[in-house]
Amino acid sequence: MKRENAWRIFAGEYNDSTVEIKGQEEMAPSYVVTPLGAKVNRLFIVGVLTDVENVSEAGELVRAHISDPTGVFTLYSGQYQQDVTNTLSEIEVPAFVAVVGKVRTYTPEEGAMFVSVRPENILEVSAETRDRWIIDTCKNTKDRIEAVFEAMKMDDKNSFEIHKLGYSKELSEGIVIALDNYGKVDLNKYVELIQESLQYLVPGKEKLPDLDHKEKPKQEIVEEEIVEKKEDDKVEDKKAEEEDSKKFAEIEDKVLDIIKKTEGEEGASWDKITEKCEKAKLEKDTIEEALMSLMDKGLIYEPVLGTIKTT
Numbered sequence: 001m002k003r004e005n006a007w008r009i010f011a012g013e014y015n016d017s018t019v020e021i022k023g024q025e026e027m028a029p030s031y032v033v034t035p036l037g038a039k040v041n042r043l044f045i046v047g048v049l050t051d052v053e054n055v056s057e058a059g060e061l062v063r064a065h066i067s068d069p070t071g072v073f074t075l076y077s078g079q080y081q082q083d084v085t086n087t088l089s090e091i092e093v094p095a096f097v098a099v100v101g102k103v104r105t106y107t108p109e110e111g112a113m114f115v116s117v118r119p120e121n122i123l124e125v126s127a128e129t130r131d132r133w134i135i136d137t138c139k140n141t142k143d144r145i146e147a148v149f150e151a152m153k154m155d156d157k158n159s160f161e162i163h164k165l166g167y168s169k170e171l172s173e174g175i176v177i178a179l180d181n182y183g184k185v186d187l188n189k190y191v192e193l194i195q196e197s198l199q200y201l202v203p204g205k206e207k208l209p210d211l212d213h214k215e216k217p218k219q220e221i222v223e224e225e226i227v228e229k230k231e232d233d234k235v236e237d238k239k240a241e242e243e244d245s246k247k248f249a250e251i252e253d254k255v256l257d258i259i260k261k262t263e264g265e266e267g268a269s270w271d272k273i274t275e276k277c278e279k280a281k282l283e284k285d286t287i288e289e290a291l292m293s294l295m296d297k298g299l300i301y302e303p304v305l306g307t308i309k310t311t
Contacts, residue, residue, distance in 0.1 A: 005170070005285045006044035006100050008137040009034060012070030012193045014043070018113045019181045020105050032103040032115055035182045036144035036190060037151075037175030043117060044285060045073055045099045046125060046133035052088050064088050066099065069134065069197040074116040076104065084119045091124060098125045098133070098292055123296050128305045131201055138194045144171065145187050151175045152184070248290070251282060255290040256299060260310055267309030 017040075019033040029041045047068040055063045061078040062085055077085040091097065101119040108114075147167045151157050157179055162172035178185065258276050262268040270291075277287045291308070294300045303309050 005283060006042040006289065007038050007040045007285075008044055008133065008140045009038055009040065010070040010137055010141060010193055010197060011047075011066075011068050011073045013038070013141065013190060014040070014073065014115060015071055017115050019177065020113060021177070030103070030105075031174075032105060033174050033177045033181070035178055035185050036141065036148055037171055037178040038144060039170050039174035039177070040103050042100065042102050042120075044133075044288065045101070045117070046130045047073065047097070048130075049088075049091055049093050049095050049097045051093055052091070060085075062088055066097065068137075069200045070193045073099075075099070075101065075119050076116055077119050081119060084122055087122050088119070091122075096125050096127055096130050098123050098129060100289060121293075123292060125292075128302075134197050134200060138197055141190060141194055143167075144175075145190055147171060148175055148178070148185055149187060151179060248293075251286055252290045252293055254280060254282065255287060256294055256310070259294075259300060259308055263309055267303055267307040270306045270308055273308055 013034050013036055014032075017032045017034045021031040021033060021039070031039045031041050033039050045066055045068070047066040050065050050067050050072075052062055052064040055061050055076075056078075061076060064075040064077070066073045066075065075088070077088055079085070099117070099119050100121045101117040104116045104118050106114045106116065147162065147165070150165055151162050154161060157176055159169070159172040159176050162175055163169055167175075255273075255277055258280065259268060259273055262273055262276055273291075274284065274287055278284065282290075291300070295302070298311055300308050300310050
């Protein structure tokens with residue numbers, strides 16, 4: 001089973017999504033398509049965990065909110081992600097966290113769709129990691145804006161022609177779907193999201209928010225119906241999960257070996273490690289996940305911002 005890329009997307013773009021592509025076969029992945037054409041099955045989020053609460057009587061399902069400069073992600077974690085659920089419940093909020101998770105949707109009525117995230121992994125991180133994510137997500141958002149702008153100029157909007165401009169196959173397909181469903185996208189809105197996000201990187205903006213005045217999510221999802229939907233979700237195929245874990249462990253070993261061969265006495269720069277990993281045919285999102293996982297395991301650390309060193 002192919003491991004889906006984890007997209008970097010701001011809450012402001014993700015929460016605007018109203019298009020879902022459901023897999024036709026059993027275990028086939030489903031996608032949320034954002035207005036900028038991101039065809040998302042998995043996300044990589046870094047922000048401020050502002051609250052965690054039980055939303056089922058037995059405490060098997062928790063809801064959490066993660067704030068980024070543009071809005072709030074809603075997370076639901078239950079018994080099928082028990083380790084993540086426990087971790088969420090144990091983190092003292094507010095806290096900077098990094099999350100890899102899968103998209104989830106809720107449609108209370110025809111024509112209305114709310115999105116949330118089912119976390120697969122969660123880790124407390126530093127403000128520097130959050131800032132790095134903001135920069136990377138700004139770049140990725142800018143690329144999608146430019147791709148949609150180019151596609152909107154085409155008489156025949158098809159993924160092949162968009163792909164020929166240098167954009168990924170996934171994004172090219174997503175843009176066609178987005179333009180067919182959202183119509184003319186207000187690109188200025190997402191340019192403003194980038195500008196708002198970059199404001200967080202100026203001095204004095206690095207503090208955690210005052211939770212007494214934290215922003216509330218734009219949508220309120222009916223808890224009872226979410227619980228029922230969650231309980232009806234199928235358990236993912238165990239064999240496929242074990243295979244994914246094995247493949248990811250091999251990627252971690254490969255990344256760790258590259259770091260060891262690259263670092264000197266002072267370590268190796270993040271960008272140099274990423275460059276060598278990409279030359280080794282690893283995808284950028286996978287490299288980021290592997291680095292985060294290796295840090296979590298204590299096999300590498302960041303002595304100074306932007307430099308990685310083995311322990």
